Amino acid sequence: MTDAETKALQAKEKAEVTTATEQTRPGPIFTPAVDIFETEEGLTLLADMPGVKAKDLNIDLREGTLTLTGEAQSPEGSKETEVFREYKTGKYFREFTVSEKIDQAKIEAELQDGVLRLTLPKAETAKPRKITVKTS
Amino acid sequence: MLLRRLTGWPAWDWRSPFEELEQMRRQIDRVFGDLSGRVFRAPIAGVFPLTNVTEDSDNYYIRAELPGIKTDELDLSVTGDSFSISGERKIPVEQENARYHRREREAGKFSRMISLPSPIDPEKVEARCAEGVLTVVLPKSEAAKPKQIAVKGS
Numbered sequence: 001m002t003d004a005e006t007k008a009l010q011a012k013e014k015a016e017v018t019t020a021t022e023q024t025r026p027g028p029i030f031t032p033a034v035d036i037f038e039t040e041e042g043l044t045l046l047a048d049m050p051g052v053k054a055k056d057l058n059i060d061l062r063e064g065t066l067t068l069t070g071e072a073q074s075p076e077g078s079k080e081t082e083v084f085r086e087y088k089t090g091k092y093f094r095e096f097t098v099s100e101k102i103d104q105a106k107i108e109a110e111l112q113d114g115v116l117r118l119t120l121p122k123a124e125t126a127k128p129r130k131i132t133v134k135t136s
Numbered sequence: 137m138l139l140r141r142l143t144g145w146p147a148w149d150w151r152s153p154f155e156e157l158e159q160m161r162r163q164i165d166r167v168f169g170d171l172s173g174r175v176f177r178a179p180i181a182g183v184f185p186l187t188n189v190t191e192d193s194d195n196y197y198i199r200a201e202l203p204g205i206k207t208d209e210l211d212l213s214v215t216g217d218s219f220s221i222s223g224e225r226k227i228p229v230e231q232e233n234a235r236y237h238r239r240e241r242e243a244g245k246f247s248r249m250i251s252l253p254s255p256i257d258p259e260k261v262e263a264r265c266a267e268g269v270l271t272v273v274l275p276k277s278e279a280a281k282p283k284q285i286a287v288k289g290s
Contacts, residue, residue, distance in 0.1 A: 009244035050201035050268035114203035114268015
């Protein structure tokens with residue numbers, strides 16, 4: 001995406017998840033929008049999770065399944081009454097199957113301005129190696 | 137009976153016109169019922185960002201989810217009873233050799249104006265951004281605030 005591009009942002013309603021299992025605490029669950037890209041070093045995931053504090057964010061990678069869960073607390077005070085409401089606040093949930101071998105010890109997560117940046121470095125064995133062919 | 141069969145009128149008798157009206161009223165209630173009590177407004181198509189507006193006796197509160205937008209990329213302004221927000225969401229270009237598996241997050245410019253139900257005091261408006269959620273506190277102008285009226289005893 002170049003800077004010269006001046007596309008107007010379109011408002012999108014947050015995508016709500018409908019799960020088969022019911023939660024004990026009712027409330028909406030949303031699917032965060034993500035970008036995932038791969039480099040030789042590893043995978044990077046960026047997820048929009050506005051309203052989620054670092055302590056309310058859970059990232060779990062086990063047996064090739066990456067699970068993101070976060071909970072956004074409503075910032076509204078108890079005395080406030082609605083004038084109008086266009087979006088809801090609630091939980092975020094998303095799950096991915098990661099086929100690459102990930103070096104669990106080097107996973108890094110950073111949450112800034114409501115955007116999660118998760119770096120999943122590939123395990124040494126999974127990194128592509130250049131093989132130089134010797135000629136005699 | 138005979139008349140109905142001959143003319144092919146819809147099957148209603150004396151009291152049914154009212155019954156149908158009643159049914160219609162119930163249907164309308166079902167559709168609009170939510171609007172009368174709790175105000176969940178369907179967003180105006182295409183206008184970013186989606187906004188929640190609340191109030192208490194002193195202030196209006198405007199909130200919008202703007203993940204990844206720095207405060208200095210936002211342009212907020214207020215006049216008597218309207219608030220406008222504009223800016224641009226930038227998604228930095230990652231490394232050259234990055235291969236995208238998914239690309240759902242969008243970049244672009246936005247601009248929106250919100251009219252408030254009553255005038256505000258533009259001098260005292262405060263805005264803050266936390267975890268990608270913008271909160272703007274707009275104090276109601278003195279004239280628009282509800283006043284406590286003391287009842288005098290004789």
